[in-house]
Amino acid sequence: MIDIADPRAVPRSRSTTGALASLSLAMLLSSLSTSVANVALPTLSTAFAASFPAVQWVVLAYLLAVTALIVSVGRLxxxxGRRLLLISGLGLFSAASLAAALAPTLPLLIAARAVQGLGAAVMMALTIAFVGETVPKERTGSAMGLLGTMSAIGTALGPSLGGVLIASVGWRAIFLVSAALGVAAMLAAQRFLPMGGVTEDRGARGEGARFDTVGTILLALTLAAYALAMTTGRGHFGGLNxxxxxxxxxGAGLFLYAEGKVASPLVKLALFRDPVLAPSLAMNVLVSTVMMATLVVGPFFLSRGLxxxxxxxxxxxxxxxVVSALCGVVAGRVVDRLGASAMVxxxxxxxxxxxxxxxxxxGLFGVAGYAAAIVVLTPGYQLFQAANNTAVMADVDGNERGVVSGMLSLSRNLGLVTGTAAMGALFAFxxxxxxxxxxxPEAVAGGMRVTFTVAAGLVVVAVVIAVAGARNLPPRGGDGRQARGGRLT
Structure with missing residues (x-):
């Protein structure tokens, strides 16, 4: 775990280890709740006598809430105050999990999952934002790697834990466990997270800072429409899509227009001209799209192709x-030692x-070839995530940590939903x-080759963006910090 020699490095934090533990549990919960519900869909279909498309909304409602609101809750x-909102988000997540466990009808379960997604959006946005307030700057990469590990563990644990709970206790148990873990995370956050910091003391709560309600509504509707366009139709892109x-x-056009008119926008348009943030968001979308291809194409290739x-x-x-969980912390330490830009x-x-x-x-070695390729791809993804998050968050202005962290998480989610539709369609074609x-089997193997050839091309595009972005960085200031977005941070 990460230690701090100088207690002054983290203002008002009672325990850096405890703070990181609470943030790690919050990150694990948000990813666990994404994957654990998938395995329950057949059981829910039987329990509520509902069609499979209907019970899919148990998963979709959660994802839509996270995607549509993650930037807004980061700005909030x-x-x-990030501590207050994170504790509130954990409480909301826990209450919604309990409501889901007790839901007597499918519509009420779906509604509870949407509220649970709102709590998860708070958790996803603010866990990364809190790193700057809990660890010294030179250990940011290690903290980001730890959070990446916990996200991977949550994703991997979901199906197996859900299967055991459903088989032994019933589907309601998966939400009861989430509620219990949420309460534990809330108590840990209340005990260990810093009491103050930039925002609470003197930050964005200045006289002119207000929450952008119009921008929030426009962005939420825009993102929800895009997510639905990418996920409805079960692979068929029709008129509704x-x-x-x-x-x-x-909606995106209206959002950009509205943000240029308000005094205190949800997202400052100048952020998109930031020489670090803008390329990082673009790379995050591309990389997440590629990683989703392994989840969409992999099962079909292994079952039908092999x-x-x-x-x-x-x-x-x-x-x-498993590989992702094992190499996350190592990737973070490598970033701390060798630098974020090079490791991206x-x-x-x-x-x-x-x-x-x-x-x-x-195609040459069957299962062994597939496993060997995954063992190369996955550590690369963890290294990129730790380095990319570190590069963005290390020098970001304290008053913008929440919204920038939300934008990072949003770009990842957009890549995942885009990858589900685009890479799935490419594979089918x-x-x-x-x-x-x-x-x-030969056709499936051919689809595998085409899909990942295109995926390799997308990653090459990301490499070009990374190299070009590094060349376009402004010179460092006299104190060694990067001049970003027209200001020295």
Whole structure:
């Protein structure tokens, strides 16, 4: 765990170890709640006598709430205080989890999951933002790596924990466990997180700072429309998807117009000209799109292309999350030692090699080739995430940590939902059919090659953005800090 020699490095923190533990538990909970509900969908369909598309809203409501509100809650944390909002978000998450466990009908369960998603949005946005207030700057990478590890553990633990709980106790137990862990995280945050800091003392709660309600509504509707456009239709992009995508484009235009007119915007448009933040957001979208391809394409290739049983397919798919959990902290320490900018490029280079390996090795060596490629790709992703988050958050203005952290998390979520639709559609096109049950193993293998060849190209684009962004950075100031966004931070 990360230690601090100088207690003055972290203002008013009673225990850095305790603070990191509470942040890690919050991050684990938000990712666990994303994956744990998926395994319950067949059981919920039977329990409520509902169709599978109907019970899918148990997952979709959570994801929509997180995606639509994560930037807004980050900004709200900058205004009212991140500690207060994070504790409130954990309390809301816990209460919504309990409501989900007790829900007598499917609509009430879906509503509870949406509220749970709001609490998770607070947790995702503010855990990263709090790193700057809990660890010294030179250990930021290690903290980011730790949070990445906890996210990977939550994602990997969800299906197995959910399966055990459903089989032994019932589906309500998965939400009761979330409620209990949420209460534990809330108590730990209240005990260990810093009492004050930039925001609470003198930050964005200045006389002219107000919460941008119009911008919040426009951004939430825009992001919800985009997420729905990418996730409805179950792989078929029809008229409804086109209408939702058009609404998202219109909403984005209205949002940008509104942000340019208000005195205290939700997102300062100047942030998009920041030489570190803008490239980082673009790379995050591309990388998350690529990583989603492994979750979308991998199961079909292993089961249909290689003929593995369900049990073996699940075992092979678990390699990625396990490797991710093991290398997250190591990746963070490497970032601290060698520097964030260089490790962004190194992580992307590993990812590109992993994508090429996924396009080539499984066809030559079967399961062994697939596993070897994942072992290359996953550490590259963890290294990129730790370095990218560190590069963005290390020097960000204290009054903007929440909103910038929210934008980082949003870019990742947008990449995931885009990858679900775009990479899934590309795979189906390359295979030649949407019905994988009738696809020939050779066609599925061909789809795998095409998909990850394109994925490698997307990562190369991210490398170009990283290199160009590094060249465009302004010179460092006399105190060694980077001049960013027209100000010295």
């Amino acid at each position: 944390g900058d205004l009212v 086109v209408a939702l995508l058009a609404a998202a484009v219109l 003929g593995l049983s369900e049990a073996l397919t699940g075992a092979v798919l678990s390699i990625g999350p 490029v190194a992580g992307l280079a590993l990812m590109a090699a992993g994508c090429v390996a996924l396009a080539v090795l499984p 390359a295979v030649g059919t949407r019905d994988m049950a009738v696809a020939a």
